Amino acid sequence: MINSFLKTQFIALLVIVLWGCGKSEPIQTDVQKLETIAVGPLFEGVNTATVEFDIQKLLPGEVKKDQLSEVRIKSILIGLSNSEAPVPNSFTVLLASPNTSMKECGFIKEESIKMNNYQVSLAEEQDFLVEILQDNMQTLVIDFDLKEDWFDDLTVTAAIDWELKFKK
């Protein structure tokens, strides 16, 4: 009786270990394009644009987000659609979800913006992304520091290139 119980436990443990050691497979996805409107009037200083999304919609049908095992952001490109709007001093990009903590993904410095480069400098530490992407939904938060008041709406876009791996 005890032998049979131990045997079952050993097999269960073996299955868990084998599953844990299973090789992660890469997922091919398109660059994720998100768009949101920061509703004006927007005053000089730090303003925020947010957009909610579900990463599941980006994944191929056979992959569920619970299966994600490794996640990195390869690049984020920010865009502002209104060419007449004041150019922000800086951007900070964060990700949040209902059951995890909000985390900084990267930022754009004033020097880059001056050179018309809206590519986000990414955080080295990205281990938190798996947990965020596996949650019910995700929120991309873009904080931007406006140089002057803007009395209209501002459309902000983000193109995120993900590196995703999953376990079967």
Place this chain on the structure above:
Amino acid sequence: MKKFKTLAIILAGIFLFTSMIGETEEGDKLIGVWEPSNKKIYLKIDKISGKYYGKIVWLREPIDPVTGKPKTDKNNPDESLKDVPLKGFRMLKDFVYKGDGEWADGTIYDPQNGSTYNCVIKLRDDNTLDIRGYIGLKTFGRTDVWKRLVNKKKKK
């Protein structure tokens, strides 16, 4: 009997809905611009996807005297984030309203040492907050009093 049941369900629904709205309104009292006791910064607290977050919107000394450039989060434990501007930095994260004028489950970040602490916020009155940062147990922490930035202009 059936009519009574339907009426009871409708009334329960209305009660639940109105109490949820009441809870949201109470929780939203945290939204606004606040000044910590050291008077070095202003923090704007806003609500994103149901939780409350606070970002620095004003610094008394915005320029780093060493670099001559806007201050950045130079004490961030992640080397790659040391150049994130302090103006706009989210110091308060993930607060959930628990009722009775208290927000919990959040964290507060101290840019002076790059440390993050557990934090609980208590509304003392409409314009005063008790912010308690702690590690582990609430008993071993420190409370700071924050004041709401209110328009001091008097109506003529």
